[in-house]
Amino acid sequence: MKPVIAFVTGGYSGEAVVSYKSAITIEQNLDPEKYEVYRINITPEEWFHPTADGGKIPVDKxxxxxxxxxxKIRFNGVFIGIHGTPGEDGKLQGYFDLMGLPYTSCDAAVSALTFNKRYTVAVAAFGGIRVAKSLHLFKAQPLSSAQVLAQLKLPVFVKPNNGGSSIGMSKVNLPEELAPAIEKAFKEDAQVLVEEFITGREFTIGVYRSKGAIHVLPITEVKSKKEFFDFEAKYTPGLAMETTPAEIDAALQSQLEMNAKKVYELFNCRGVVRMDFIYEPEIKEPFLLEINTVPGQSEASIVPQQVRASGGTLKDFYSALLDECLA
Incomplete structure (x- = not known):
């Protein structure tokens, strides 16, 4: 008997559009010889399995x-393909834990923790990973621009603390730009992270566990043609240059891989995660920016690029993630 897998996509946030892009690639590469797969769309209105004739079969929650x-179709495991809430912030993971169902992502606690950018860097710093100096702002207790600038040096990044895809993010170079940037980020989230800008080379690294061992995918270097790698640069062809594998020497590659493995272990990650680092050339150290526990899987996304660069196929890669989860 083939394992019966629920592939969940959609979501409750603006990132649902990214989930549906990822869904195309994932569905094309989940091996029908090995698994019986049912797509489940999770939306704020309904959870359903879309049928070939355009019908909807509701999920019994x-x-x-x-x-x-x-x-009655019962599932042996879940392939999580939802970016943003509730698939990346631990809510769905907690529900599947209650149902006794294994899934391909980090557990509920790790997903919730890493979805919060400030808590991520706090735990990373506690574990000896370098991170940028930052401030955590709350809508209920706002700080003035002057209070922020008394503690941080310009330029800074201002970003919603939860969520991904760089929505609501700004780079601030001048004091008068700070208040509007904070206001913009608060439109996306009740918590905001203000972080000192680190100059250096930006690298993003996919890491996953298979057969009990942690594997690091080929590293990607990201160069944005805009001032930073924002939503537009991420999803508009030609605005970012991504080089996989990155053109780096063996010593830097080893240092980045070692840091990525350390982060994966420190946070007790599961499945494939993607970490963003800035390598600061003066002190010769990588700084962790954030961890994505449900990284994009569209054709143009970084993890599929890295899998191809490793000489592997997405079909084998997704099978490895599912087999690890079912084990």
Missing amino acids: SDFTLTIAGK
Whole structure:
């Protein structure tokens, strides 16, 4: 009997559009010879399995099952393809834990922690990983621009503390730009992270666990044609130059891989995660920016690029993630 897998996509945030882009690649590469896969769309209005003829079969949320032609479909595992809430922030993971269902991402606690950028860097710093100096702002207790600038040096990045895809993010070079940037970020989230800008080379690294061992995918160097790698640069062809594998010497490659493995272990990650680092050339150290526990999987996304650069196929890669989760 083939394992029965629920592939979940969609989500409750603006990142759902990115989830649906990832879904195309994932669906094309989940091996039908090995798994019986049912797509589940999770939206704020309904959870359903879309049928070939355009119909919708509702999910029974009491036990996460489908009933098709009078037969109850129970799942052996879940492939998580939701960016943003509830698939990347631990909410769905907690639900699947209650259902006793294994899934391909980090657990509920790690997902919730890494979805919060400030808590991520705080735990990383505690574990000996270098991070930028930052301030955590709350809508209920706002700080003035002067209070922020008394503690941090310009330029700074201002970003919503939760969420991804660089929505609501700004780079601030002048004091008068800070208040509007904070206001823009607060439109996306009730918490905001203000972080000192680190100059250097930006690298992003996919890391996953298979057969109990931690594997690092080929490293990507990202150079944005805009001032930084924002939503537009991420999703507009030609605005960012991504080089996989990065053109770096063996010593830097080893240093980045070692840091990526350390972060994966420190946070007790599962499945594939993507970490962003800035390598500061003067002190010759990588600084961790953030951790994505459900990285993009569209054709142009970084993890699929890295899998191809490693000489592997996405079909084998997704099988490895599923086999690890089912084990």
